[in-house]
Every structure is written in structure tokens, then in C-alpha cells.
Amino acid sequence: MRNLASPAVIKSILAEKGFRFSKSLGQNFLIDEDVLDKIVDGSGIDENTYVLEIGPGFGTLTQRLCAAAKKVVAVEIDDMAADILTENLAECNNLKIIRGDILKIDLNTLIADEFGDGSKIKVVANLPYYITTPILMLLIEGGFNIDSITVMIQKEVADRLAAAPGGKDYGAITLSVQYRCIATPVAIAPPDSFMPPPKVTSEVIRLDLLTEPSVKVNDEKMLFKVVKAAFAQRRKTLLNTLSNSNAFSMSKDELSQMLENLGIDPRRRGETLSIEEYAKISDNIK
Ligand code: SAM
Numbered sequence: 001m002r003n004l005a006s007p008a009v010i011k012s013i014l015a016e017k018g019f020r021f022s023k024s025l026g027q028n029f030l031i032d033e034d035v036l037d038k039i040v041d042g043s044g045i046d047e048n049t050y051v052l053e054i055g056p057g058f059g060t061l062t063q064r065l066c067a068a069a070k071k072v073v074a075v076e077i078d079d080m081a082a083d084i085l086t087e088n089l090a091e092c093n094n095l096k097i098i099r100g101d102i103l104k105i106d107l108n109t110l111i112a113d114e115f116g117d118g119s120k121i122k123v124v125a126n127l128p129y130y131i132t133t134p135i136l137m138l139l140i141e142g143g144f145n146i147d148s149i150t151v152m153i154q155k156e157v158a159d160r161l162a163a164a165p166g167g168k169d170y171g172a173i174t175l176s177v178q179y180r181c182i183a184t185p186v187a188i189a190p191p192d193s194f195m196p197p198p199k200v201t202s203e204v205i206r207l208d209l210l211t212e213p214s215v216k217v218n219d220e221k222m223l224f225k226v227v228k229a230a231f232a233q234r235r236k237t238l239l240n241t242l243s244n245s246n247a248f249s250m251s252k253d254e255l256s257q258m259l260e261n262l263g264i265d266p267r268r269r270g271e272t273l274s275i276e277e278y279a280k281i282s283d284n285i286k
Helices: 007-017 033-043 060-068 079-088 107-114 129-139 155-163 172-180 221-231 238-244 254-259 275-284
Strands: 052-055 073-078 093-101 121-124 146-154 181-189 202-209
Touching: 007 079, 033 060, 033 121, 033 181, 033 202, 052 060, 060 073, 060 121, 073 079, 073 107, 079 093, 121 129, 129 155, 129 202, 146 155, 146 181, 155 172, 155 181, 155 202, 172 181, 172 202, 172 221, 172 275, 202 238, 221 238, 221 275, 238 254, 254 275
Parallel strands: 052 073, 052 121, 073 093, 121 146
Antiparallel strands: 146 202, 181 202
16 A cells, blocks of 8 residues: 655645645645654554544545544545545454535534444544644544544644633633643644645644543533623623623622632633632522
């Protein structure tokens, strides 16, 4: 099998098939062997693992995943890339290629049909950056039988997912991810790890899904209502953002009293609160 991480091999495929990279589909293909090795090692897959890959492209990462895992199901939206992938990886008999849009496919049916025996699934992907957030939210909040997600994303997004309270990167998405996952950085990939090179630096991050959320709350929807309200106006105090939101039926004085009772200074800003503090507010707000 040809090594698809080789720029010469990719160039010859482009010339032979007349393939043109699509910017709008986020087609930046990996050509960095070191980063590819780190993705496979960092994802923790072995011969018993079921892998779901999103956006296999020509199959650079896919060929390594097939060598390490029990079965790989790869979902690709671009028909021409899927044709090339089928040809490139004809020898991989543990690979199933599915043509379609990962955000539109019925993932429950796909998982039941392809990974039917209830084993946990690991998602591994060099994601198309234009839909990073909706893909991650789908995988994290969808209740699928997934135990980890190892993905290449923009470094700027990775920084937000793993951010600690207090910094500029800490936001509503940080809290959604930290509610359900533990985030671990795996590798940094500079633009020249890809063909064509993207404008930004990328990072591989691993999200291990928790069996129980990281904090216990009475009402999960309320937790995220509070988070959304607190981050709606970043420069305002917590008291002002909560009282400006029409999501709660409490007066400003009642909110202030509640925060004081919980030991949370109402003058703090939303981005300084930990998920545990948000959980306390969520359980006490009306
Ligand atoms: N895995 C390959 C690699 O690392 O070289 C390609 C990664 S490239 C960053 C993203 C891939 O996702 C492209 O092959 C693109 O066609 C595919 N893609 C884009 N949008 C998609 C979608 N909604 N569903 C499935 N695949 C998609």
C-alpha cells in the first residue's frame, strides 16, 4: 500500500484524478508522519477498538487506523475523495466507507449497524474546521456509545476547550465540554503538516467522555441557561448579566442575595466562575 502521507503521492493522485482541494469542505490533508503517529498513539486504539473517522479524505489517517483497530467506519462527504479512498485502501478489509454528511447522517443507526455489539467507540479525525463546534457538540451531547474523541482542530479552539476559569479562552463551550469530558492535549501541528497548509496552527486534542457529568445538578438545562446568560455580556458583572437575562424569575436583589448566600461575589464576571460554582447557582436559581 502506498504511504498516503507522502506529498509526492498526493500530488500524483491530484494530477491523475484531476482532484482539486475544496476550501469550503475544509480539505487540508495531513502529510506529517510524526503528527499522524501521535494521533494514533494518543487515541489509545488497539486491535479491539471500533473507530469512527470523520472526513477520511484520501485515507492518510485511515490507513493507519485500519492497521491498529478492529474496524474503522469512515464518513466522507466528498464523492470524488470517497472514490479515491476506496481505490487507495482496497486492501483494508476492516474498513467501511460511508458517503454522507456527518451532521445529517443518522448516527444511532450507523452505530447500531456497523458497531452493533455494544462495544465502545473511539472517534478519531482530522476535522473539517468549518464545522468543528457542531461536530463536537453532536458527539459529546448525542448520548452515543463513544468513550473518546481524538481530533485535530484549530489550536485556538483547542485552547478554548481546555481553558481554565479567568482567561480570555474560557467560555460557554469550555463549560459544555468540561461538563462531559476530560480534555488532554496530544500534539501541535504547524501549517506545513498539511497540504494545502491552513492559515492557522492546529492541535490534536483528546476528549475522554465521562460516564457521569463532572458536576451533579438538579436540572442540566438550567445549568446551561445560567452559563449562556453569564457569558452573554462578557464585560458585565455576574449579577448584571443574570439580571439582564429574561431567563430567570428573580429580581436583581434576590439574585444578589442568592449569590451572596452561595459565597459567590456578585461583582465577579462570568468567565471567572468554575463549573462547580455554576452548578451551585443552577440549583438555587428560579
Ligand atoms: N482525514 C484526511 C487527512 O487527514 O488527510 C482529510 C482531512 S480534511 C481536514 C477534512 C475532510 O472532511 C475532507 O476529506 C472533507 O471532504 C471531509 N468533510 C468535510 N465536511 C464533511 C462533512 N460534513 N461530513 C463528512 N466529511 C466531511
